[in-house]
Amino acid sequence: MQIKANGISLEYEEFGPKDGVPLVLIRGLGTQMIHWPRAFLDGFAARGYRVVIFDNRDAGLSARCPAPGVSGKAEDILATFNEGRVPKASYKLDDMALDVIGLMDALGIARAHIFGISMGGGIAQMLAINHADRLLSDTMVMTSAGLRDPSLLPQLLVHPETREEAEESWLQGHADCGSHGFAMTEAEIRAEAVSAWQRAHDDEGVNRQLLAIFSSEPRIEALNEVTLPCLVIHGAIDTLIPPEAGEHLAALIPGARLEIVEGMGHFITPKLSPVLVEMVDGFIRGLRP
Numbered sequence: 001m002q003i004k005a006n007g008i009s010l011e012y013e014e015f016g017p018k019d020g021v022p023l024v025l026i027r028g029l030g031t032q033m034i035h036w037p038r039a040f041l042d043g044f045a046a047r048g049y050r051v052v053i054f055d056n057r058d059a060g061l062s063a064r065c066p067a068p069g070v071s072g073k074a075e076d077i078l079a080t081f082n083e084g085r086v087p088k089a090s091y092k093l094d095d096m097a098l099d100v101i102g103l104m105d106a107l108g109i110a111r112a113h114i115f116g117i118s119m120g121g122g123i124a125q126m127l128a129i130n131h132a133d134r135l136l137s138d139t140m141v142m143t144s145a146g147l148r149d150p151s152l153l154p155q156l157l158v159h160p161e162t163r164e165e166a167e168e169s170w171l172q173g174h175a176d177c178g179s180h181g182f183a184m185t186e187a188e189i190r191a192e193a194v195s196a197w198q199r200a201h202d203d204e205g206v207n208r209q210l211l212a213i214f215s216s217e218p219r220i221e222a223l224n225e226v227t228l229p230c231l232v233i234h235g236a237i238d239t240l241i242p243p244e245a246g247e248h249l250a251a252l253i254p255g256a257r258l259e260i261v262e263g264m265g266h267f268i269t270p271k272l273s274p275v276l277v278e279m280v281d282g283f284i285r286g287l288r289p
Contacts, residue, residue, distance in 0.1 A: 035192065093119075
């Protein structure tokens with residue numbers, strides 16, 4: 001379903017009771033809301049949460065957000081970095097955080113629990129910093145206090161690719177930084193990649209999201225001022241964003257709870273879902289009077 005939020009169209013879906021406690025899930029770089037395992041969504045819905053998922057801007061079926069003079073082509077971005085310059089971004093994580101607030105406004109949600117992964121964890125940090133009055137709690141997963149290392153660009157930039165290449169890339173991603181303690185089968189990974197390709201594929205949109213990450217200001221000092229209840233979850237075998245980044249993030253936020261999950265990498269899989277649902281639900285229930 002489409003909804004207007006922060007001046008753009010976002011694709012969203014809801015699970016669980018309409019009168020349940022709102023829980024908004026935020027995806028990571030270039031991924032779509034269909035990448036949430038159904039076991040993950042149903043797990044929260046069964047515990048009474050009103051679960052809201054959506055495609056970030058420039059991903060899935062949500063609006064594309066280019067800007068004049070900004071290239072989303074991988075070769076242009078790399079060329080600019082190789083010249084020692086930071087490419088101009090179409091938007092920043094602050095804008096993506098406002099998308100979440102706009103979505104909540106459109107759905108009549110005054111305050112919500114937030115769960116963000118990877119880039120979505122960065123957006124969750126911006127929500128905690130700038131919009132704490134709209135949050136009940138904030139869970140930041142497989143993320144860091146700032147991603148500004150240009151050496152990661154070749155690994156993260158997306159070039160035009162065929163469906164077959166996208167399928168192999170998704171498979172390789174699971175091999176390189178997957179949650180091997182809760183692994184998906186090769187057939188499951190391939191099917192997921194094909195579903196995502198058929199639904200939407202936009203390499204330049206992914207790259208614009210990446211530029212938003214790199215252009216966003218450091219959050220270290222601002223995180224020191226956060227007083228919202230926060231949970232930081234990180235995989236012990238995450239090779240894309242190592243667990244030390246999660247430890248550092250949790251140390252920056254006063255009173256934040258840290259959970260390092262053995263066997264978890266940089267993917268939430270169906271088998272990992274019950275573990276995370278139990279962990280997050282326990283954290284949230286522990287906040288209630």
